[in-house]
Amino acid sequence: MSAILETANAKINLTLKVLGKRADGYHLLESLVIFADVADRLTCAEADHLSLELSGPFASALEGESDNLILEAARRMAVEMDRTPDLAFRLEKNLPVASGIGGGSADAAAAMRTLVRLWGDPESSLEDIALSLGADVPVCLRKKPSLMSGIGEALQPLQTMPELDAILVNPGVAVSTKEVFKALGASQGWDMDKTTEAPSLKNKRDVLDYLMAHPNDLEAPAVRVQPAIADVLNAIRETENCQFARMSGSGASCFGLYDNPFDAAEAAAALKETHPDWWIVATRFKGTQ
Numbered sequence: 221m222s223a224i225l226e227t228a229n230a231k232i233n234l235t236l237k238v239l240g241k242r243a244d245g246y247h248l249l250e251s252l253v254i255f256a257d258v259a260d261r262l263t264c265a266e267a268d269h270l271s272l273e274l275s276g277p278f279a280s281a282l283e284g285e286s287d288n289l290i291l292e293a294a295r296r297m298a299v300e301m302d303r304t305p306d307l308a309f310r311l312e313k314n315l316p317v318a319s320g321i322g323g324g325s326a327d328a329a330a331a332m333r334t335l336v337r338l339w340g341d342p343e344s345s346l347e348d349i350a351l352s353l354g355a356d357v358p359v360c361l362r363k364k365p366s367l368m369s370g371i372g373e374a375l376q377p378l379q380t381m382p383e384l385d386a387i388l389v390n391p392g393v394a395v396s397t398k399e400v401f402k403a404l405g406a407s408q409g410w411d412m413d414k415t416t417e418a419p420s421l422k423n424k425r426d427v428l429d430y431l432m433a434h435p436n437d438l439e440a441p442a443v444r445v446q447p448a449i450a451d452v453l454n455a456i457r458e459t460e461n462c463q464f465a466r467m468s469g470s471g472a473s474c475f476g477l478y479d480n481p482f483d484a485a486e487a488a489a490a491l492k493e494t495h496p497d498w499w500i501v502a503t504r505f506k507g508t509q
Contacts, residue, residue, distance in 0.1 A: 223310070224337050228260040228330040230315055230388065231322030231360055232505060233469045234427075235434040238404065242371070246355075247401060250369045250416060252434065253359050254381065256388065256503045260314050260327055262290065264334035267308035270294060276313035278323075281394075289328035289353055296349055297335045300342040307335075316499050318394035320469030325356035332361060347373065365508055367418040376418035384427065384505040385484040389456060389491060390473040391448040391498050397470040403441035424479070428464055435466075442471035449474065455495065459487035475505075 232254050239248040260276070272291055274282055282288060290309050298305035309331065315323040332350060342349065350357040355372030365381040368374070421427050443450045449472050456465040456476040461483040465476045478484040481504065488502040 223263040223265040224334045225261065225263050226330040226333045228262055228315075228323070228326035228360070229363060229506075230256040230258050230503075231326055231356060231469075232256055232386075232388075232475060233320070233436060234431060234466070236436040236438055236469065237434065238437045239369075246371045248370060249355075249372070250367070252365075252378075252419070252430070253368050254365045254384070254505045254507075255363055256321075256386070256505050258314065258388065258501050258503045260323060260330070261312040262327060262330040262334065263310045264331065264338065265308050266338070267306050270305045271308050273308070273310045274313060275310070278313040278316055279311075281317040282311075282313060289324045289357075290331045293328040293331040293349075293353055293357075294335065296352065297332060297339070297342065300344050300349060301339055303339060316390045316392075316473065318396070319390050319473040320395065320467065320471045321388065321473045322356045322360055322469065325354050326360045328353050328357050329360035329363070332357075365506070367416065369416070378418050378421065378508055380420050380422050381507040382421065382423055382427065383507040383509075384424065385478045385481045385502075386505050387456065387459075387476045387478070387484050387488045387491070387500065387502050388468075388473055389452050389476070389495075389498055389500050391452050391495075393446055393448050393472050395442060395446050395449075395471040399445050400438050400442045400470040403444045404438060405441075424463075424477075428477070431464055431466065436468075438470050439467045442467060446472055448472065452498070455491060456487070459490055462487060 233251045235252040237250040294305040350361045359368050365378040367376040452474045463477045467474045484502040491500045
């Protein structure tokens, strides 16, 4: 059989609300999640042993990693389906690592999708396997605009969501999610029982209004952990025709929204001139159509 290709698209947290913390240490979150067209590329083929070959601009950040989520996803899927994971994976790593856009989770989800195509569906829930790999893996498995809550297991698909023209920017620094949550500390007034229905966002104005009313609670603590994030946000906001700028996830990647792809491309080009060491890309966030 020829190799199976899956894309592991960047996951963008348009909003992120911290609702509380469970006794086991996991934080309860609510986040509006969407996916960009920029992505890692993963291929999988049957082989005589399990392996992972890395290429791409960010491959070096994963070299020597013994607990790569792609390999772990393959092992867990194999156990669930009584298979031997004799598979050769090749990952073109185009997304920065530890950057708040779900690169590792998206890669694990892509590996799971390749194995469903290769082996079929497991008897147990794919979502359960995904959640065992990480909180962001279930939403990356679906790869559709969703309101994510709980520790990542509760997903409400959005019925309407427009495409958004955007840029993604990372200053080239990794940010520890653990350190960001530590900087967040305890919050008074956490509402751990809060439930929210997925919003209906029919156009870009709806999206901007929603974002203005729903922040990313991790942005301020992430800036305290890594002040370069503030520099990125300020630089994005200063680009011509920027409508909105925010950090994604726990950072350090940030996004800017624009009215059209031409404005986004011009903003990306301008930032590349002034910040040649940053990772900067013009992209489109995928909607529901």
